[in-house]
Amino acid sequence: MVAATPRRPPSRVSLADGVYDELLARLFDNTLPPGAPMNMDALSRDLNVSQTPIREALARLESTGLVTRAALRGYRAAPMLTTKELDDLMHARAIIEPANASLAAKHVTDHFLQELDLTIEHLSSSPTGPSFAEYHTYWEADERFHDLIARQANNAFLHRAFESLGGQAQRFRMFAGLGVSDADLAIAEHKAIRAALAERDSDAAEAAMMAHVSAVRTRAVPFTE
Secondary structure, X not given: OOXXXXXXXXXXXXXXXXXXXXXXXXXXXXXXXXXXXXXXXXXXXXXXXXXXXHHHHHXXXXXXXXXXXXXXXXXXXXXXXXXXXHHHHHHHHHHHHHHHHHHHHHHOOHHHHHHHHHHHHHHHHOOOOOOHHHHHHHHHHHHHHHHHHHHHOXXXXXXXXXXXXXXXXXXXXXXXXXXXXXXXXXXXXXHHHHHHXXXXXXXXXXXXXXXXXXHHHHHHHXXXX
16 A cells, blocks of 8 residues: 655656656565555655656556556556566576677777776665665666666667566565675676676677576575575
């Protein structure tokens, strides 16, 4: 259920971004547990904003798979992934992301490498505690690393396929109440991918990304069992 206590409206340059972040936090922290209704009227009253930013935020969340929408029933928090669904998600990522890394290696620039370095620095310095507020910056840095590579592949169709998976959001939702336990491993894997990209080695970049996705899958399985 939506919290009854009124909250101040999010104070960000983009109100829709602020609403999105607030709903994301509720989904990750299980304030909006799997299956919970996400009524626009109730959310509008709770956050003290109009329905327009609520509608925009819910549409964005639907694209990540964290929110579902059904005719006559409206929006609901999506159920947690089953082991089979996680396998399917990681299989899809294992097809798309290594291909993105291979293509990105052909379009490497100094600026691109600097941006990757920045995400790795943020991963290393971000807290990884049990609440979304604590691991939010870590999640953003992790998501940005993968998105940068998908964009650098210079294939709009592959990038849209990557975005449609919502893989990072789905995986991090499993950390609710636990925190991030694989930070050191993930950072090492990101560094290996970055090193292959810096060498402009498509095969090595593809292999490093495949190794990373496979390792993430192995580490994520216990969260669904």
